[in-house]
Amino acid sequence: MQPYYDDGKGIQIYHGDCLKVLPHLPKADLCVTDPPYVLDIGAKKYSGIYADRGAHLNKIKDSFGYIFDPLPIIDLIDKNMNVFNGYFWTSEDLLPTYIEIAKERNWKWHILCWCKANSIPAHFNHRLNDIEFCIHIFQSGAYFNNELSYTQYFSYFIQPLHANKYHPTPKPSIALSNPILVSSKPDDLILDPYLGTGTTLIEARKLGRRGIGIEIDEKYCKVAADRLAQSVMDLNI
Numbered sequence: 001m002q003p004y005y006d007d008g009k010g011i012q013i014y015h016g017d018c019l020k021v022l023p024h025l026p027k028a029d030l031c032v033t034d035p036p037y038v039l040d041i042g043a044k045k046y047s048g049i050y051a052d053r054g055a056h057l058n059k060i061k062d063s064f065g066y067i068f069d070p071l072p073i074i075d076l077i078d079k080n081m082n083v084f085n086g087y088f089w090t091s092e093d094l095l096p097t098y099i100e101i102a103k104e105r106n107w108k109w110h111i112l113c114w115c116k117a118n119s120i121p122a123h124f125n126h127r128l129n130d131i132e133f134c135i136h137i138f139q140s141g142a143y144f145n146n147e148l149s150y151t152q153y154f155s156y157f158i159q160p161l162h163a164n165k166y167h168p169t170p171k172p173s174i175a176l177s178n179p180i181l182v183s184s185k186p187d188d189l190i191l192d193p194y195l196g197t198g199t200t201l202i203e204a205r206k207l208g209r210r211g212i213g214i215e216i217d218e219k220y221c222k223v224a225a226d227r228l229a230q231s232v233m234d235l236n237i
């Protein structure tokens with residue numbers, strides 16, 4: 001399988017559906033990713049948590065018209081790692097689904113928050129979500145770097161939302177770099193199966209890690225490849 005982009009120093013992008021591409025890739029040490037959330041298209045309001053995973057996902061689907069089931073990609077990532085270790089940005093609606101998947105496997109989990117200092121204004125003096133969640137799911141024995149500064153172990157960080165002309169849902173770089181620092185070593189292989197505009201790979205390279213990203217939309221593959229090529233020039237490497 002040919003990469004869409006290869007910097008020749010361990011950073012690659014694959015264009016395609018991660019469920020089809022991932023089985024052909026080498027084993028990763030850590031997954032840091034920002035999959036599609038539930039798309040809030042203004043349908044019925046969703047509330048309530050169902051005991052059964054399928055019922056819970058169907059309720060989300062009925063309410064929002066779109067569903068992202070994390071199970072197939074988690075199963076594939078598991079096959080692609082020696083010890084499961086993954087950070088998944090997600091919405092609060094999907095947190096119970098991730099937790100259930102972790103519990104079924106006897107894996108550990110921990111929730112991180114990005115508190116947006118400037119959430120988007122909405123009607124009647126309200127604002128859109130001012131918190132985004134990330135669930136860290138890991139198997140016993142997953143690598144943990146215990147030589148960092150205190151702030152890098154915080155479960156939350158406060159950062160403004162930066163508009164991005166390339167992608168509707170960009171994540172600030174710290175949302176992707178801190179997990180890499182805390183849960184991997186230099187030269188480890190970082191996987192992002194839902195790459196978007198490539199921030200995970202940019203942060204992985206800055207931190208001396210290798211990285212593979214997969215993106216289904218060619219327009220974002222191109223943006224990610226351009227950003228990576230540009231950041232090589234910026235760093236004058």
Ligand SMILES: C[S@@+](CC[C@H](N)C(=O)[O-])C[C@H]1O[C@@H](n2cnc3c(N)ncnc32)[C@H](O)[C@@H]1O
Nearest residue numbers: 017018034036167170171194196197215216217
């Ligand atoms: C929430 S966005 C990631 C944004 C990214 N964190 C950034 O800052 O640019 C999710 C991305 O996953 C991609 N995607 C959705 N389904 C996919 C699939 N099956 N395989 C690979 N990429 C997929 C979408 O095109 C989208 O760019």
